[in-house]
Every structure is written in structure tokens, then in C-alpha cells.
Amino acid sequence: MANVELTLDQENLVRKAAESESFNDFDILANIGTAKGDNYLGVIHSVTVTEKNDETKVLHLICKSAHIIDNFRAMVPIIKMFKRESDLYEIVGKLREYQNEKALSRPFDGVAKFYGSCLEEKRETILMKNLKKDGYKLWDRMTPMNDEHLSAVFAEYARFHALSFAFKHQNPDRFEELSKDIKTDVFMDTETEDAKEKFGHFVQYYFKNGLNTVEGNARATAELEKLREVIGQKFETLGLTKKAVITHGDCWCNNILFRYENNNNTPSKVCFIDWQLSKVGSPALDLTYFFSASGSKETYANINKYLKTYHETLSQNLQELGCNPEGILSFDDLLDEWKNTAWYGVFIGMMILKIMLTESDEVPDYEKLESDDNMTAFSYEVKRSADYKQRLCDLIEFMADYGYL
Helix, strand or coil, X not given: CCEECCCHHHHHHHHHHHHHCCCCCEEEEEEECCCCCCCCCCEEEEEEEEECCEEEEEEEEEXXXXXXXXXXXXXXXXXXXXXXXXXXXXXXXXXXXXXXXXXXXXXXXCECCEEEEECCCCCCEEEEECHHHHCCEECCXXXXXXXXXXXXXXXXXXXXXXXXXXXXXXXXXHHHHHHCCCCCCCCCCCCCHHHHHXXXXXXXXXXXXXXXXXXXXXXXXXXXXXXXXXXXXXXXXXXXXCCCEEECCCCCHHHEEXXXXXXCCCCCEEEEXXXXXXXXXXXXXXXXXXXXXXXXXXXXXXXXXXXXXXXXXXXXXXXXXXXXXXXXXXXXXHHHHHHHHCHHHHHHHHHHHHHHCCCHHHCCCHHHCCCCCCCHHHCCCCCCHHHHHHHHHHHHHHHHHCCCC
């Protein structure tokens, strides 16, 4: 990949990271980090730090910076998103410190090491460890995940959510302080009338896109129309759960990495990246987003199995954290959370499935956008339109068949 030049802010972050890892006299080399279409909300560079007197001493980093294009920034709350991700790395770090005081047989470790951030306007940057150099890999976003990978992700979300549940149960005031600035989704800030109107416009575009996609499938069209009629009420009740945790928030396959041992195709480790959409909410929000984006007609029927995997893992970790699992989230509680939020997977699926099935040469060029309307960026056709339609129809029909819409 082509070499790139880091900004002064980025280079300073890298130097601090290197010094924290006991590098003294070192070279810094940065390259383009991802292919077009792999990351929509940031510019990714891979950075290599090499000690000059010891070429075997190497630090591999990922530097994520913000788009500076005005029209794109008018569409997306960039500053809020980078601050949210920076805050989340700090919050998860504190939760893991709490976890380290316990003796867990399989603790949550599915997060990259965070080295710092810059949150100045148009200079927003996040610096973290490059997990791919530790053997982690992305799933092919064009293909639904198989049973082993779906199960592994449900289990890792359980380990992550267990930390929120246990910390909140044992330290309610500290949890409130820890989470007070992440109560709402950065995209769903509807405190002002202008924000409410903009969000409403955004929601209606989602449904327009979805209905155009499923055109010709009477069942999917009817179910999507029914959901559109009650979507306002659905969003109003979304934050009312008493079983709230800190969520990952952006649960598509490009934000989930897997590591494998001994050429085994079953993942041994799962790691979550891109925490910019994290918030406090139902644990089922992460599950339904992930399952809707990564499942398929063949695996949808296994939903109870995946929920049981989640609950068994959650219960074990809660118990090892010193909590009574049944008093915090029984399996019936989990089923209620799932039933109350599963529709959110369809809402997300209308757009994320299109993004996942977009080839690199079809990704819009944000520098050429002439509008600050967030709909314009996604008003494009995809070569895999038939696959997109089939997957969205399968998802809607599954949700309807199981009574989740």
C-alpha cells in the first residue's frame, strides 16, 4: 500500500505511544490502512514504529482520522463520534480494571489497546493497536456468517455486557458517573426541533430505500409498511429498558475481528472495534444489529440457540463477578429484551446490508458530494442488488414469522 504522511497531531500521538512502549530512537512509517468501502466514518492509516538499533522491536498501530470534507461533516456528527469513541476506550478500560480484580475463567478482552486521541475540529484522530498484526482477521462482508462465528460473537457480547451489569449492580453511583455522557446515540440526538426534524427525515429515507429494495415481494412490503407506521413509537420506547448496559453500537462485520488457532476455522478470539456509536441501552440492541447484519435465512432459525449461548456466557461471568445472574438478567428477561428490540435489526438492515454488499468501486466519493443531505451519500445502485433484496426480504420475513415486528 502507498505511503502517507501523518499530520503533526497524528505523529505526536504515535510518538507518545512509542515512548509508552519503551521505544527510544525510532522510525515511523504510515500506509493506507483499508480498502475503499471498508470504513465509511473515518480515514484509516496503518502505522509501523521500528526501533533504529533493533529492527526486531516493532509497534503496529492503527490511526483513524476524520473526514475533513465540509459536506460530509454536515451529514455526520464527526466531533461527537470521535469524542464518543475516545470516551468509550477510557470507559471500557475502567470496566476492565474492575474485571481484573476478579478471577474470571474467560474475561472480556475483545477490545484493542487504546493509545490516545486528538479531538480538535477537523483534526480528530484515534490511535490504537493494529490487531491484524496479532493474527486477527475480518470476515468477508459479502457473505453471511456461519454458525461458529455467530456463536462466538454472541458469547463475546455477553462477556462485554456482563461487565456493565455487574459494575452497575455493585457500584450504581460510579456506573452512573461513568456512563452519564453516553446516554444517547450520537445520530439520534433529538433534543431540538431541528434535530428531531432531521432525524425524522433520515428515518423516512431509510424506509423509502427499504421499500424500493423489496418491491415485488408483497409480504416484505406489507411488513415494512406496518413497521413504518409505528416507527416513531418504537424509537420512543427504545430507551425505557431497566436492563441497560453500555453497548458497542455499530455491530456489523467490519467492526468485528477474529483470531484463529492452529489453522482451525472456529474463532478462538473476538475483538470489537469502532466504538463511535456506543451508548447506554438494551443489550439486545447489539445482538439484533449484529444478527440482522450477519445472519442468513439458514441461521435465523437458530436464534434461540444463540440467545442461550449469550445467556449462559453472561450468567457464568456474572457469577464469577460476584452477582446473582437470575436477579440481573434471567433468560426470560433476555427474551423480553430481544422481542422489544428485534425490529431495530430490520431498521438497521435496510441500510447496513446495502453497505456490506457495496463493491469498492461503487463507494461514493465524499469529496465530490455537492449536498450536505445525508441521503445523497447512500443514493447509489449496487451490482449485488439481487443479493441485497434477497437478504433484506429474508430478514423481514424472519422477523415477521417469529412475531418480532
